[in-house]
Each structure stands twice: as structure tokens, then as C-alpha cells.
Amino acid sequence: MSERPYDIVIGLEVHVQLKTRTKLFCRCSTQFGLSPNTSTCPVCIGMPGSLPVMNREAFGLALKTAVAINCHIPEFTKWDRKQYYYPDLPKGYQISQYDLPMSEKGWLEISDPKGEFEPKKVGITRAHLEEDAGKSLHDEVAGKADSRIDLNRTGTPLLEIVSEPDMRSPREAKAYLTELKLLLEYLDVSDCNMQEGSLRVDANVNLHIHNGEGQKIATPIVEIKNMNSFRAVERALAYEAQRQYEVYQETGRTIGQVPKQTRGWDDQAMVTRGQRHKEESSDYRYFPDPDLCPVITTAAEVEAVRNNLGELPAQLRVRLESTYGITPYDSDVIVSQGRPTVEYFVTLAEATADGKRASNWVQQEVLRVLNETGGAISDFPVKAAGLAVLVKAVIDGELDVSRAKEVFNDMVATGKSAAAIMQERGIEKVDSSALKALCAELLAASPRIVADVKAGKEQAVGAIVGQAKRKNPNVSPGEVRAICLELIQEM
């Protein structure tokens, strides 16, 4: 941070499509990918005389999310008409929330498991419930100057979550988005699919440049749109910061001297480009929607929602670290995989009474296989209880880790139990007196090695370990090594 002559100031606006079956104000289906204009009705295409009615489920999901991001929930909230003309907005206004949003003043804590920035609470200005617009389809047919409009998406419930300008680097912005998305997934309120547009991100960014005299000069705020992945957000912000610094050095223009600009991210060219200024776009002439009734939420209702949130990522990480003794990095990896993986880990850790080993097995074996096969943990052929039998066998010294991994691969491939595969492979714990006898026999046959070890070349014993493994694959290399060294000392 300190080597840069400026601070980057970032605020994010996230639009999340809520997971409802029907639209916000009518009962048309919200299903993605339907044939164009087959999911509309007089309400969502704005026919005169139609009457919007609030979707109970949409409000509930919005409330749940707002509570989870630590927002204050005012008792009274209402909806307003935001007027502007655009072909994908059939009513000529969007039903949104203006001065009395359903939630405000929350926060979300972000941290970096690799410690690249200090943990911080990012303020959330507000989260409000509004309807989505339709889509303009690009007409590929040459010579046709028209845009084609599909209104299926019109009226889909969106929660707009606006952060304070609290992030100071592209990495912090990405961490905020990652944490928010994970939280939304745990809450099961949205599909969070950026490709399908169920999660969209716009960023507001400017710089506070140190002028060398202890003062900070703010550059004009730029809104960046059209970022289709979190990686794109990170890249666009890094690009935009550098661009603003160069423009400032060239023009000296500061905030207030130019109107707020909107720029679009071009992921191919890796640049932001100025977008056409929407004339008078700031004059939305909001007024309360007379067709929609306000909603009252009591403190008791908010409390009930809070009590039913379930364990959320931040709490889960802390619990996994304190209960099972794993590192913040490990708890982050496991929690980031979602609730089923956490449950898998907890079952394994409880059954084996060894959290660190359970964490290693989940990350190095289970998640590795799932990454390779692209499957979900709920369909994974090796259940946590079944893996626990194998891990316990390792703990009890019945087999070493490398053999156990072979057994694990067989379990994945065949769906058989650990016990069955160990039996097939003739894996059993080697009796300690038999092991000692084997070591003695091998050492007797290799006076050279004994001499080398006695002369201080302890690593020479490795050859004996290899021989022992060949004679009996069930022996533990560590044990063979220890016994041999002990025997040689006694010689």
C-alpha cells in the first residue's frame, strides 16, 4: 500500500436474483432459459389496470439476507417508482425502494486467510428489494437495425446490496464479493450464478492521491459495469486505479470538476471504456407506488428470522478452528466448499477424534477427487463414516498413509467399504514380535548396512525398510526404521 502514492477507494453494488418460483409482483415463472416472451403477463409488461402484489417468499428471502448482513430492519418500508425510459422496461418505471428501504446500516467482515490484508468490517449502506428489467437480445442478422426485447426477466425479484466505500484494494473487493456470495449460498436465497446473471456487480471507484503535503486529493468517481466474474472485478479495479492516476497526472481534474462517469469493462482487451452518458439519467422522479402496500416488520419477526439463520460461514470457521484444532486457512477451505462439505468434515473429525487428520483427508483426498470428477460431495461414493473407518485404521497403525490412500482410491472406484478392501488386499496390522523378527532377519543378512549405520550413516537403514515392505506390504516404514535402529544399537 505505502509504495503507491494513492489510496484506492472502492464501493460495490451487488444485485442478487432471489430464488423464488415466481416474479416479485406477479405469478409468472422466473425460470431461467425459457423461450423469449413466454413468461409475461399484464402486470409485468405494464398493461393498464393491472395490479402488482408483493411475493411473500421474495420479501422473506430479502429479509433473511438483510438480517444476515447485520442490517437494521426498519419497522416500516415502502416501494417507489423509479422513472426512466428504456426498451427493456415496459412500464416506463422500475418498482424499487427510494427513501425508506427495507434494510440499512449493516456490515460484512472480510479477511484474507493468507493475511494479505487486515480483517475488516465493510459497511453496508442498504439492501433493498426491487424488480429486474427485461433483456435486449442482439440481432445477428445483418442489415437489421432493430434490437429484440425479451421480457421474461422483467419483474424478477432482485436484492440490491450497496456497500460503503470501505474497500481499499481490488483484493479486498474480491474478498467482499467472495464472502457475500458464500453467505448467500449458505442462506440459500440465490443461485449466485454470474453467467446466468443471478449475481451482478457494479463498482464505484476513485483515488485519494497523497499530494506530499499531508493532504489527499480525490479523483472523480467512476462506476464500472459489465464485469462478468469476480476475477474481472479485481482486474477492472486494478486497471481503473492506474488509469485514474494517469488521467489525474495529465489533467489534474479532481472530484466535482467532472460528472460521475460510467465505464464498461472489456474483458478481452482488459480495459475500461467510457459509456455513453445517459441524458438526465439522474432525474428518476421517484414517488411512492400507489398500487403497492407498505410492509411492516416487527422486532419480534426480525428476531425470529435471526434465530433461524443457521450457522453462517464466519461462525462456522471459528467453530471448526476451536473445536477441531485446524488452522484458519484449512477452516476457510472447508467452509468455502459449502455446508455439505462442512458436515462431511465434522462427521469425519468426530468419528476419528482427529480434526487435523480429518481436514487433511477431506482436502487432499475427497476434494481432490471431487475436483477431478466434478461431482458433488452429496453424491460422493465414500461417505464420511466409511472414510472414518479407514482413517482410524491409519491412526491405529494398521496401515500407513500411502497404503491408506490406495485403499481410498479403491473405495472411490468400487464403492466397497474400507474393511472389505483391506481384507482383499490382505492388509492387517503386523504383530510387533513378527515385525521385530523380520527386521532382525534382514539385518543379519546385511552386515554392510549395519556397519554403515554404526559408522553414523543412519540413512543406510532405508534399504532395509524397502526390503521389509517387499517382504510384507503391511509393515509400517516408520516402525521398521525405528526397530532396525534399535536393533543395530544393541548389536
Next chain:
Amino acid sequence: MTLTRRDVEKVSLLARLRLSAAELETMTPQLDKIVHFVEQLNELHTDGVEPMAHALDLRNIFADDEPRPSLDRDAALSNAPKRDDECYRVPAVLGE
């Protein structure tokens, strides 16, 4: 307040109404009269009256999240000035 011709030009732009010079000439004083009429409300003493955020007394009117049939596509598109088999057609949207 008094409305100027410039205010009316702005409002007509926002409403996407193309007014001729003559229409602006007529409408500016007309709109001004309407605004002044509404301004009479300022004569009321509203101290101690709770601001009203909404005209309706009803609260918490919800519908269940149960899909119902949508309009047939042809019916939905039937009012469009221009359409094709699937979509509304509008003048090309530029700049975005």
C-alpha cells in the same frame, strides 16, 4: 415557485414528448398554473401531523409464491408496434 420554459423542456424530455415551440409556449403557463394550484396546500398548518409515506392504509399484502399461467406469447406481443415470432422489436439500443 414559477415554472420556466426551460423546466417544461426538461420535463418533456424526461417524458419523451417532443413539443413544438408553440406547444411549449402554451404549456409553460398551463403547467405553471397546475403547480400553483397544488401549492395552495402549503397554506395548511401541518405542525404535529405525522408525514404520510403512502396513501393506502393497508399493510402487508402478500401473495404466495405459486406460479400461475402466463400470457400466450402472441397475446403478449399483440400490442407491439413492431415484433417478430418471439420478440418485441425496437430501434437499436446504442451505447451499451
